[in-house]
Amino acid sequence: MATTNKTRYAILGMLVMEPMSGYDIKKHIERNLSYFWNENYGHLYPILKRLHADGWVTKQAEENEGKPTRYVYSITELGRRMLADWLTLPVERLPVRNEMLFKLFFGDMVSVESNRQRIADDLTFADQRQKQLEKLEEELRAELDRHKDDVEFRNNGIFRFMTVRQARYAAQAHVQWCRECLDILDGLEDVGDEKEEA
Amino acid sequence: MATTNKTRYAILGMLVMEPMSGYDIKKHIERNLSYFWNENYGHLYPILKRLHADGWVTKQAEENEGKPTRYVYSITELGRRMLADWLTLPVERLPVRNEMLFKLFFGDMVSVESNRQRIADDLTFADQRQKQLEKLEEELRAELDRHKDDVEFRNNGIFRFMTVRQARYAAQAHVQWCRECLDILDGLEDVGDEKEEA
DNA sequence: GCGCCCATGTAACTAGTTACATGATTCA
DNA sequence: TGAATCATGTAACTAGTTACATGGGCGC
Numbered sequence: 204m205a206t207t208n209k210t211r212y213a214i215l216g217m218l219v220m221e222p223m224s225g226y227d228i229k230k231h232i233e234r235n236l237s238y239f240w241n242e243n244y245g246h247l248y249p250i251l252k253r254l255h256a257d258g259w260v261t262k263q264a265e266e267n268e269g270k271p272t273r274y275v276y277s278i279t280e281l282g283r284r285m286l287a288d289w290l291t292l293p294v295e296r297l298p299v300r301n302e303m304l305f306k307l308f309f310g311d312m313v314s315v316e317s318n319r320q321r322i323a324d325d326l327t328f329a330d331q332r333q334k335q336l337e338k339l340e341e342e343l344r345a346e347l348d349r350h351k352d353d354v355e356f357r358n359n360g361i362f363r364f365m366t367v368r369q370a371r372y373a374a375q376a377h378v379q380w381c382r383e384c385l386d387i388l389d390g391l392e393d394v395g396d397e398k399e400e401a
Numbered sequence: 402m403a404t405t406n407k408t409r410y411a412i413l414g415m416l417v418m419e420p421m422s423g424y425d426i427k428k429h430i431e432r433n434l435s436y437f438w439n440e441n442y443g444h445l446y447p448i449l450k451r452l453h454a455d456g457w458v459t460k461q462a463e464e465n466e467g468k469p470t471r472y473v474y475s476i477t478e479l480g481r482r483m484l485a486d487w488l489t490l491p492v493e494r495l496p497v498r499n500e501m502l503f504k505l506f507f508g509d510m511v512s513v514e515s516n517r518q519r520i521a522d523d524l525t526f527a528d529q530r531q532k533q534l535e536k537l538e539e540e541l542r543a544e545l546d547r548h549k550d551d552v553e554f555r556n557n558g559i560f561r562f563m564t565v566r567q568a569r570y571a572a573q574a575h576v577q578w579c580r581e582c583l584d585i586l587d588g589l590e591d592v593g594d595e596k597e598e599a
Numbered sequence: 600g601c602g603c604c605c606a607t608g609t610a611a612c613t614a615g616t617t618a619c620a621t622g623a624t625t626c627a
Numbered sequence: 628t629g630a631a632t633c634a635t636g637t638a639a640c641t642a643g644t645t646a647c648a649t650g651g652g653c654g655c
Contacts, residue, residue, distance in 0.1 A: 209498070209500060209503075212503075213503070216503070216506070216507055219507070219510070236503070236506065238497070239497055239498075239499040239502040239503065239506075240497065240498055240499065240502070240503050241496045241497065241498065243496075286507075286510065287510050287511060290504050290507055290508075290510055290511045290515075291511050291515050293519065293522065294500045294501045294504060294519065294523075295500060297500075298439045298441075299435075299436070299437055299438065299439065300407070300437075300438055300439065301437040301438065302407060302492045302493060302495075303492045304437040304438070304564045304567055304568070305407075305410075305411070305414070305434070305437065305438050306488050306492060307560055307563055307564055307567075308414070308434065308437075308560055308561060308564050309414055309417070309484075309488055309560070310559075310560035310563075311556050311557045311560055312417070312484070312485050312488055313485060313488045313489050317488075317489050318560075321491065321492065324491065325492075358509050358589065359509045361585060361589060362505055362506055362507070362508035362509055362516075363506060364585075365505055365508075365582050365585060366502045366505055366506050368578060368581065368582075369502055369505075369575075369578050370502070372574040372575070372577060372578045373571065373574055373575075375574065376570040376571055376573065376574035377567075377570070377571075379570060380566060380567050380570045383566065384563050384566075387559060387562075387563060391556065391559060
């Protein structure tokens, strides 16, 4: 049950959009899902091979002189069914492991400055991300508006919209928390029995 | 550089608090860090062995008749230094993989009801978690108040406080997002060309 | 009597990462 | 001239999970 191999479904998901090569799959994921998903070649290619062996996808060679042969994969009916089945399964709750919180938990073993630096970096990162997502959200919103009569388009776009919103909510909350922490650390500094302070 | 083996540091972190057995380490993590960290025996015991071989911890046998010998581990000076060094290192940004968002992204491949159910479950979970964390936060706050003159205690407690806050902010944001999604899905329902609806 | 807690660990496995290997084309 | 993009993959590795094995004590 815990042996889900999500890479399988990530591949299938891409192939639902259109047939493509392993290379394309990776690029598509990078371009469209990177804020919540990713894959790497070393895992992707072997899994693609297995999907083919299992009949979840078909493979078609495309010769290109000078370049390696390009193999274009398409999802089969079986593959589509397997994906749809998996999509209805409840999300597997993975054991949490938040390295940032772990390090912060032991914050009193290092200098206040070290803690502040970490959180400041995090704030910068989350803030940037938040802005990117804001932009993406606006784009999607505009696109939805343009297609307000195309039911199928809307029905698809609305889900993408929701995923972006989630990431934005998370980024926003993180920004707020970072700011609060920096304030707390400011009040803590004067105690300073650690390294720095020179 | 990416070969960090965080279990090593999780173990060391527990041993900084007090010397204990592998079993105790697991239990302590469960009781104190479970909202952002976890370990399992199958990994913990072998790593503990390696830490011992590397001289980061020492081991002391405690015979108990009827029970397996209890081995109590203590952190060494070297171990303490290795932990402190790691704590100052920037947090490794792991590749994101959010199964929930992935499934939602392909939401139009399954029924609206299936999507709603998933988000409703998530809302229930996040809401409960949020309440637990709220309680924990109040407890920590009270404890900090009681020890307001003990600088060392405060300095340690404040970091724990910050970790709980982070988890709470995240849970809160998630609750909000779930509610928003349920609203969106309500507006979507009438299009229904999927299974259910019987 | 049943099941949970204490307490140790190993073996077999899966998932995922990184580095390696190859090589043409295009653009700055 | 050098880097990026297209395009395939394999090999060696690490981290982490699950299932197994053992067995007394304690409370309901």
